[in-house]
Amino acid sequence: MISQLAGLNWVSVLVAFAAYFLLGALWFTLFFSKQYRISLGRENETLPNKPIFIVGPALCSLVITIASALLIYALDISSFSEAWKFSLLVGVGYLFxxxxxxxxxxxxxxxxxxxxxxxxxxxxxxxxxxIILVTMK
Structure with a gap:
């Protein structure tokens, strides 16, 4: 599977990573900021904004994106339907x-x-x- 690294469309990997990372920024600071702080027991606090809280999730999102690209290429996933099924399997089975x-x-x-x-x-x-990886494959 690692041999798939050379054949990846790295532009699609970077676009997918950027979308994933941007979603996280919006998810936790805009869409669900209050609920997220409540889940942490810090509903009346401002969460720290240190570099590790930005760089750490970015690196994790990049690793997840590259691993997903490797699997998508190795499994020859090429349709939206297959991408959806892959996302549910990986999203629920591992990430969630x-x-x-x-x-x-x-x-x-x-x-x-x-x-x-x-x-x-x-x-x-x-x-x-x-979806980005399959679309740009």
């Missing part, structure tokens, strides 16, 4: 489930709310990534 699993710890006061907000972001994000 893993996000909820991470949220279930003593440091997250509202783990289910956090899991729904963050997991849904990843599900929508991977759908956008998959």
């Amino acid at each position: 489930a893993n996000t909820v699993n991470i949220a279930i710890n003593p440091n997250i006061p509202r783990p289910i709310l956090y899991g729904i907000i963050s997991g849904t972001y990843h599900l929508v994000g991977i759908l956008i990534v998959s």
Whole structure:
């Protein structure tokens, strides 16, 4: 599968990554800012804006995008229908489930709310990534 790296359309990877990252920025600061802060038990606080909170998610989104591109190419996914099915499998089976699993710890006061907000972001994000990657393949 790693041999697929050379054959990737890297422009599509960068476009998909940018869309995923931008979605995250909007999701957590504009669309669901209040709910996200509530899930963290910080509803009356301003969340910190340190570089790690921008660079870290960006790197993670890039890794997810590259891994998705590798799978899409290796599995020869080439239609919107297949991209949708791939997104549901990866989005629910890995990203959403893993996000909820991470949220279930003593440091997250509202783990289910956090899991729904963050997991849904990843599900929508991977759908956008998959559609861009397949469209530009």
